[in-house]
Amino acid sequence: MVLRLLLHLTFLGHGTIRPLIQGHGFHLLVVAWPSLFDLSSPQEVQDTIQIPNNGSAPLLVDVQVFVSNMFNVDILRYTVSSMLLLQLSWLDTRLAWNASVQPRRAVTLPWDSLWTPRLNIQEALWVDWKDQSPQARVDQDGHVELNLALTTETNCGLELLHFPRDQSNCSLSFYTLSNTVTESEFQAHVVNKIVSVKREYVVHDLNAQVPPQWLEPCFQVMLSLKNTALKSITALLVPGEALLLADLCGGLLPLRTTERIAYKVTLLLGYLIFHSSLVQALPSSSCNPLLIYYFTILLLLLFLSTIETVLLAGLLARDSLEDKNSPSPALRGGQQDYENLGPNPEEAPRRAKGSRSSWAEAADHIFFLMYVAGVVCSQFIFAGIWTWETCKSDPAPGRAAPRLQPMP
Incomplete structure (x- = not known):
């Protein structure tokens, strides 16, 4: 089989290269240092790939959080289970290519072949990432989009003083330890996609925010739960x-x-x-x-x-x-x-x-x-x-150590 090969090399900084290989039904786009090709594990690849440079400003990562389900509110264990879809997008100019040379508008790449934010959830007891090898979509201008679906069980400080007519706010704090706030920041939005309300606890409000005074890039999803009490x-x-x-x-x-x-x-x-x-x-x-x-x-x-x-x-x-x-x-x-x-x-x-x-x-x-x-x-x-009557729970003795639940 005859394979047409087009290789375009652009040196970025300390020897970083961007090869673009095109063949019959085969496309591969990789961002790496020269020594990257000697690494064997995806984790080593992720540790080696550098965050995209955005000049003096931190890299802006836009996050759309779609809440598709909220279930199993356990008032004895103070836990809430939920299903989420995260749509992350950012700009990596190192992945851009010349449209006149390569007319393809977008390519799909494995997540471990380029830089992606390694997300953790602070309140999580466990996290089940639906896709163990998610694919990232890269446009010709370097715009990257990554979709992550997950099911998680998280701690929630349920306010049960007025049970069974109680209302509580639960937070899911997503953060990354691979970068600092000077290197990247999140801009989060949340969308309610819950269609079934035939349960004891229902979500009557959703919002997203970026908490201040965090040493790591972080965003929070706030779920307001209401007990139907029937x-x-x-x-x-x-x-x-x-x-x-x-x-x-x-x-x-x-x-x-x-x-x-x-x-x-x-x-x-x-x-x-x-x-x-x-x-x-x-x-x-x-x-x-x-x-x-x-x-x-x-x-x-x-x-x-x-x-x-x-x-x-x-x-x-x-x-x-x-x-x-x-x-x-x-x-x-x-x-x-x-x-x-x-x-x-x-x-x-x-x-x-x-x-x-x-x-x-x-x-x-x-x-x-x-x-x-x-x-x-x-x-x-x-x-x-x-x-x-109102009651304010006792303050925590200190900020608990984050629970690491990395992406697959």
Whole structure:
């Protein structure tokens, strides 16, 4: 096979060359130092290729971030998983060629054959780059465009004080360690490409920014997450309020019936199980969700109601037992004592027994009214705390070491 070969060499600086080879179905464009051809690994090639020179100004790398999906928001681990597409573009004049000599407008090159920014994500726990060998598109004027698709799981400082009506901001900080801010800088833009919102957390705002005072070139993508709260309201708030209402209805049962104690104790045991499941389902932090305190107060109210029922019912049962075991008035004293009881000796014990019963029932009625008022007041107080309470998480002891998740 006859191969047409066109080789154009241009010396740049300290011996850097730019060969352009054209053949039948074969194009190759390489930027390298002379010793580069002796290197075997792509990492060594990347370490040898120098960043394009932009004079006294740093090289501007334009980044378009397309957020295509956001899923698996784990409030216990404070993590968020997302799918992104990065479109990076910059100008490398060393890759430009003469259009009259080579009429081809653009070529496609392996990413490891030219300089590319080596991106890391500071908050990442893991990163899955979809294309392990991405291709870069180079125009005849030296304009380079590189597309990177990735799925990542990152840490997020979720603000769960008002869970399940919480809103949080999560950041993804992309940076490169191969260059300094004097050599390159990023100009980032973000586009929301999420089309499915059938999940508990949804993205209601996106923005990109370049944080100041970074020693490395960096840009951040900010995701504002909002909880739709439907699942949490159904699974947490409705059962809690239902148990509280059932406890209030239990106070209408007569105090003398044994079913009331069994009813109260059953509610208390059921609420203990529910409260244990709730605590395990919510995270712990310096700003715990208000729901934890709310359901703990409901637990104390239910416990207080059960204790009141047990105590009063126990006192009545004890008095009734003493009346059954006490001897008759004739056996307890002489005839004089028996006569002192009046014309109806059984009237005094019945009157004393009736007074104790009436006192217990009156105390139970007063407690029930106070309990209802306390429950209603607790709901209004919690609503006020929910509206006005704010909490700022404890500051980090220091800036954490970045998690290196290099491009493939």
